Amino acid sequence: MTVDLLITDAYIYIDRGHEIPNGWIAIKDGRVHSTGAGGQTPPVASRAIDARGQLVTPGLINAHHHMYQNLTRSYAPVTNGTLFEWLQGLYPLWAGLDEESVYLSTFVAMVELLMGGCTTSMDHMYVHPRPNLIDAQFRSAHEIGFRFHATRGSMTRSVEDGGLPPASVVQDEDTILADSERLVTKFHDPAPGAMDRVALAPCSLFSVSERIMRESAAMADRHDLRLHTHLAEDPEEDTYCAEVYGCTPTEYFERVGWASPRSWVAHYIYPSSSEIDRLAHAGVCTAQCPCSNMMIGGGAADAMNLRARGMRVGLGCDGSASTDHASMWLETRMALLLGRFRNGPHSMSARDALDMATRGGAACLGREDELGHLRVGACADLVIWKMSEVALAGALTDPVEAWLRCAPAVAGTTIVNGKILVEDGVPRLSGLNEVLRAHMHEARRIQRLTD
Incomplete structure (x- = not known):
């Protein structure tokens, strides 16, 4: 043979x-x-x-990303803001996204990921000022040959409803649920070795309604899908959940039916020890994003503590406007340095970090049987x-x-x-230079810059 x-x-x-x-x-x-x-x-x-x-x-497997954000990398007016200040400054720019800009930003992000050793990535696309943006992402993935897990993100609460984003980037509940069903039917491939998968990913507990959280969990059960969201990323999230829901973010996450082996969350920086234990027991995974959280100055998850408590931990680049790069090698190295800085030189090895970037990421995506290792029969990534x-x-x-x-x-x-x-x-991609030129044009348009 x-x-x-x-x-x-x-x-x-x-x-x-x-x-x-x-x-x-x-x-x-x-x-x-x-x-x-x-x-x-x-x-x-x-x-x-x-x-x-x-x-x-x-x-390497990227378990948390926002690819469209490379259109607003290192955007000067918000580079030194808190998480909420940063979001409020950029949401009005992201309202300019359309199919072409999302196609280009996804293409650039996937090429950058490949150059940093990433062979599979999810993307958390939660800003939807126009329809069919995730369709444009799959177009990029198919042209490149990249293994892609699209997560259909959503927001229902605008500034007028007590949220952070402008009304132009949020959607009503029925639109979100109908489009989620459409994307699952059109793109989700449950077969072994699949190149295309779809997951459901309301942006955060403070940006969507309780109905979206509950019905996303129910839809995931019907179609055997993964679930993803941001959780316990910032102390302001604790304040919001206490005022609106009368509980902590983790308690609300559990209340709406998300504490299950289907779920993985991004960041998970500010839970209590008992909350970590509960979610780990429920089979929830998390994605640490070392560079982004350090850049924003909002703390970072204690990955080795989470792992010691039984939680599977992957790594993610996070948004290309918060960390400003898409190198999973750099995230893996930073995870190692951060872990040792936090807990001492005996606490973490390069193999621990590599395990997070491979097996941990595969666990987040629900594909540890065929991704994240090179045993016989595994996908050749x-x-x-x-x-x-x-x-x-x-x-x-x-x-x-x-x-x-x-x-x-x-x-x-x-x-x-x-x-x-x-x-x-x-x-090994033809047309990359043309994509980069078109990307620059779209970045200038969204940032409202002129030559």
Whole structure:
């Protein structure tokens, strides 16, 4: 039997507790066909890549993102605001989103993710000033060949209703629910190895009605979908929930039926210990976003404490206007540094961070059986990492620790579904320059800038 692709002479991180120095990995029909050590004879391949001296890992998984925000990166008027100030400053700009701008911003975000070693990403698209924006995202994913989990976000509470966003970016409940059903029917693929999935994702407890929370949970049960939202991200959220619901954010989350294995939440910075234990027992996962939370100055989840209490923790880039980049390698490195800074040098290793970026992200998306590892039968999503000889000089004993401790690292080769999408650090995509030019035009339009 001839396989499609063979990677040889690499240090291969297959999964937690399973690493192969000087190993090989074979890919066929979009799946991991076989793996072996240097002394074992690999199968014949249509194409072989010599990865001598390089680290191979599963593709990183981005468990929380807002791709459209790369249209307003580093927007000067709000760069130093609190979370709520930042949102209030940017919502009026995001009201200018349309299908073209969302298509372009999603395309750019996915290419940037691929270059940072990410092979699967969700996106939390909760601003809907115009219809069919998520359709435009799937168009980008299909053109690139990216594994994509779209989450149909929503907001029902505008400024007039005591919320933060202007009325132009919120929707009524019936519109949200009808479009959610439409997207599930049109795009959600429940089959193994799926490239397209849909989840339901009301933006936050303070931005949608109780009906949306409850009916999203019911719809997820009917269609076997994942559920996602922001939770316990900011102390102001505690104040809001206490005044409006008479409880904490986690208690309200439980009240509306979201404390289930279907759910994963973003941030989860300010829960009590008992609340962590309850959600972990319920099977809820969370996505830590180290760079974004540190940039906003709003604290960060204690990932290792959450993991110790039984909660699965993934990593996310968060919005490209809060963290201003989309490198999952950088998020993984920052998670390591933040964990050690918070809890001491013995608290976290590079393998812990890599596990969060792979297995943890797969758990958030409900796909740990086939994503986040390179065991035989897994989806063939993997990265051959590229680092300069100068950066690695003297790093002789542990390639995984060196990958995060020595810097910077980029994806030399990124493979999704068995297909090479980045090679020698360069995206294999025609028309990228045209997309970037069009993206600049849309960014200037939304930011209301003129030449």
